[in-house]
Amino acid sequence: MKVAIYGYGNLGRGVESAVLKSNDMELVGVFTRRAPESVKTVSGVKSYHASELVAFADKIDVLILCGGSATDLPLMTPELAGKFNVIDSFDTHAKIPEHFDRVDARARETSHTALISCGWDPGLFSLMRVFFETALPDGNTYTFWGRGISQGHSDAIRRIEGVRNARQYTVPVPEAIGAVRGGETPELTTRQKHLRECYVVAEEGADRERITREIVSMPNYFADYDTSVTFISEEELLREHGGMPHGGSVIRNGTTGFSSENSHNIEFSLKLDSNPEFTGSVLVAYARAVQRLSERGEYGCKTVFDIAPRDLSPKSAEELRRTLL
């Protein structure tokens, strides 16, 4: 199958490296809104300007959209779902229903298949929340993120005056995750679930106390959390905090039995060296499913909840049953 990438940042490169590892896929090209001659791909695959996409209508089976959720994907996915089978990693949880409806309308009108909100959360973690709740209806599910770099929170710090660079780690509170792993079902506030660790490079002469105050009091991003701020040099930031690790756990504690007398604990956890590469790898597996649904005439917008696991694998159904069931 022929795939192409739209948007060439960290996620785009993650998708590129994952496509190269998939024997059943060919990478047609990378599409960008920048000047294509300025976009050198790691694999050497050709980059094109986004405006050239129209010429590729019959040459791309699935277009993998690697834009951001804040401003790119809300416009990009519905529009491109009118011309291609598409997949995105839209991750603004509260706006998923609205995004779904717009993509669904456009994809149905034009007989395309789209899959939104794919990756690990939303994505694999969402799947686990459904499997856990259906396997163990009587219980509580907890999602913990980290320890890992949050791009959005790092960006928010970088917008503060006097900040030259910054990295923010989201960290599960050890007592909270320990209690849940131990089978407890506490009610946890936002503050009780996660810590925020900030590593900040200040401009020379900047007021560090003011920067710290602005960070820890920032609404939505930090005000509801216990936040630590550590000032370090640019060299240390790049050396010690230059990667994009992430991860987390979905945990459910529940009971079964005529008197709810038996307890069960289910956990799914990820430890990732590279968030964008793992996300890209998941997108590529689901792009395979998008192509198969499209071939079967299953049009419209889908999510990971709509995909049978067999459609993710290059192996035949027989081989899956024989080797992995």
Place this chain on the structure above:
Amino acid sequence: MKVAIYGYGNLGRGVESAVLKSNDMELVGVFTRRAPESVKTVSGVKSYHASELVAFADKIDVLILCGGSATDLPLMTPELAGKFNVIDSFDTHAKIPEHFDRVDARARETSHTALISCGWDPGLFSLMRVFFETALPDGNTYTFWGRGISQGHSDAIRRIEGVRNARQYTVPVPEAIGAVRGGETPELTTRQKHLRECYVVAEEGADRERITREIVSMPNYFADYDTSVTFISEEELLREHGGMPHGGSVIRNGTTGFSSENSHNIEFSLKLDSNPEFTGSVLVAYARAVQRLSERGEYGCKTVFDIAPRDLSPKSAEELRRTLL
């Protein structure tokens, strides 16, 4: 939807208690090959003789088969798939392809939907093996079982002369699971992966040394493992080892990146107080999917690989997207 249970042992009771917790299901009855008046159900639902099933053809949406994999299900599932939508927990991995083909033929002929090999392994663990391999094609998957009671191994010990009762725990070797959790990808032999702990009640005057020798040298069951044998009293066995706990982990370590330079670790783990109740609970969730497939005319034999997660949940697709994606 109307469900019924065929076979009323530990698993049958597990299914019974799970159906009672599912608001969208009604338990029609329990069918047994024993004298039905001797089978008192925990919930009080009526028990019928298996021969009465013919009268229930239009009164049962899904029949949940709770027989054993050794001799019951290979005959029972294909036969009953000719009269009902059915689901089973057939767990003889090597014979799944053959079982699948026979059930598939019968179900297609008669326009029924069947789902085989459901539970947690095969079942949820199988799903994880597919998700992990497709999300991270470059890597190694490990499955560890336990610490938990193996019914088959306990039975094998009980068949030895001079043994009155026995319980066998399957236990992952701590060094092996530790290395895999730490990101290593060792080649592990059967002996390096699991230990077998046996608690045995001997008949009075029985030769304990002979019993121990017969256990540790038993082919397939124990000869390939490091096995410990501890003789205890019947009282201690019932008090300390009377439950049916189980669990385990599926772990994959893999890499991504243009030079495979980034490592990732994925783990799914279960800690279960009651193996049959959790298995029963998973069967009930998949019975819901069997009913939906049947309503859509998707006949034939299926496995967990063929089921979209959305079909497991009593919630609507909209609600799943809004609350769990």
